[in-house]
Amino acid sequence: MGRSKRVLRCFHCGAILQCEKTEEKGYIFPETFHHATPIQIIYCDRCFQTMKAFNFSELEQRIDDDILQILDDACATDAYIIWVVDLFSFNGTLNKKIAEKVKKLNVSVIGTKKDLLPPEAKEENLINYLRERFSEYGIEPTSIRVYSNTDKIDPKELIEDMNAARKAHDVYMIGNNSSGKTSLINRFLKGYENKTNRQIKTINYPETHVNVLEIPLSLSSFLYELPGISQSTSVVGKLEKEVAKIIVPKKTIKVTPRIMGAGDAMMVGSLAAYEILKGKPTTYRFYAAEKVETKKVSLKKLDDAIAENNMRRNVRPVSDILVSFLDYDMFEYTMESDNQWHDIAIEGLGWLSFKAQGQVIRVRLPKGVALKESLAKIK
Ligand SMILES: Nc1nc2c(ncn2[C@@H]2O[C@H](COP(=O)(O)OP(=O)(O)O)[C@@H](O)[C@H]2O)c(=O)[nH]1
Ligand SMILES: [Mg+2]
Structure with missing residues (x-):
């Protein structure tokens, strides 16, 4: 034997x-x-x-605590805040503690990476979208602009606008990691003249563990670029680096239209799925990076299709970290019937856009990732 x-x-x-x-x-x-x-x-x-x-998320938390501490100084000096958001990955989720701190200040919002959005994305709609999302957190921005790093903007104008808005106060630039803060500052520096006897330098911000870029604006005021706010609720960084390479767009994102009705589901690789529980057949558009693949399957076969895709990897991306049902969160939305375009967006991955007609839509997504329903970013 x-x-x-x-x-x-x-x-x-x-x-x-x-x-x-x-x-x-x-x-x-x-x-x-x-x-x-x-x-x-x-x-x-x-x-x-x-x-x-x-x-290690505690470590990230410590960095955010440092940002909060720096923002206490911003509040004490009535500083001007420039909040930078990446137009692709921003789905309306802001860090509540940071929003709470800055809402009494003069906040201006800059949406970056407009070039990643398809041409239908109109500046005016994007600005309204940003205004509505910030307003949900009690922030009424004094100005909102959207940019691409390919835009031809005069750096001198950027500086004049900022000087007019900050009223001789300090400026604190905040935003998530990779939201485009440094790229903006580099453009700004092209039109910058240092009229002080101080230098541009990276300093360890007093009583914190973080380094910030300090640019003198006058003899008594500075622009600070703060470290990135940790994106603990984005798909990016939660999964493998190979997955991040697929989901972070490098060029204009792709729109996949599909007709779906009750009983249909759409897999987004094996990372997420949208399930239509109730609703007449209608057009759903999914916006994501070019390499992200989707597949329409029958709702009944969704679990099997995901399990099979984890092995065969026909619909990318697939993550080895998402191995069981317990690794996903699930949310269900009952939509109103306002006939307007709405988005259900998964932070860092993409969003499903559709006309709200009383549908019931269930979404599964990696645990801990922020999901948000709002009026559409692109109409
Ligand atoms: N497509 C595109 N990429 C951008 C734009 N602005 C920044 N990026 C890219 O986004 C990444 C992060 O930018 P960075 O300025 O370092 O962000 P920071 O972490 O907020 O300072 C870099 O790879 C930039 O090249 C933009 O307007 N369009
Ligand atoms: Mg930076």
Whole structure:
């Protein structure tokens, strides 16, 4: 009779553990592999690293606390705030604590990366969209502009506008990581003349752990570029780097129209799905980076289709971190019947746009990612 031995598997993703191929599923260090006992709870290296990354969120929090502390100074000096948002990934989710701090100040909003949106995205609609989203947090911006780094704007004009708005006060530029703050400042610097005896420098902001860029605007006022606000609610950064490469757009995003009605569902790779529980067949448009693939399937077959796609990887992207149903959150929206275009947007991934006609739509998305329903960004 042969002998049997328990096969060691990762406690998180279930992959069979091995210690030979670092790039393949289930890899653990030979030390751990050879000394493992059958009753031990072991995670493969990949899951272990991911879980470590999740647990490091406290570290990100500390950076946000530092930003809050810097903003206390901004409040104390009645500073002018420039809040930069990336027009693609912004779905209306703002950091509440930061919004609470700056809402009494003079806030101006700059939407960046307009070039990533399709030509139907009109400046006026985008500005209204931004105004409505900020207003939900009690912020009434004094000005809202949208830019692309390919726009021909005169840097001198940027400076004149800012000088008129800040009324000799300091300026604090805030925004998420990669929202385009540094790119904006670089454009601004092209028209900048330093009339002070101080230099542009990166300083450790007093009593914090963070560095900020300090640009003297006059003998007694500065522009500060604050570190990026951590995007803990975006898909980007929650999943693998390979997934981020697919979902972060580098050129104009793609719009996929589909007719769907009750009983239909749309998979977005294996990362997310929109399920139409109730509603007449109508056009749904999905906006996402060019390499993000979608597939219409019957609602009944959705679970099987996702499981199969996790193996075959026909509809990209697929994440090895999303291995069970428990790794997803689910939300259900009952829409009004206002016949206006609405979006249900998954932060960092994309959004489904449709005319609200009383549909019931269920969305599944990676746990902890922000989902937001609002009037459409692009009409
Ligand atoms: N397509 C496009 N990309 C942009 C634009 N502005 C910034 N980026 C890119 O977005 C990324 C982050 O920009 P950066 O200015 O470093 O953002 P920061 O982290 O807020 O300082 C970089 O890869 C930039 O090239 C824009 O208007 N259009
Ligand atoms: Mg920067």
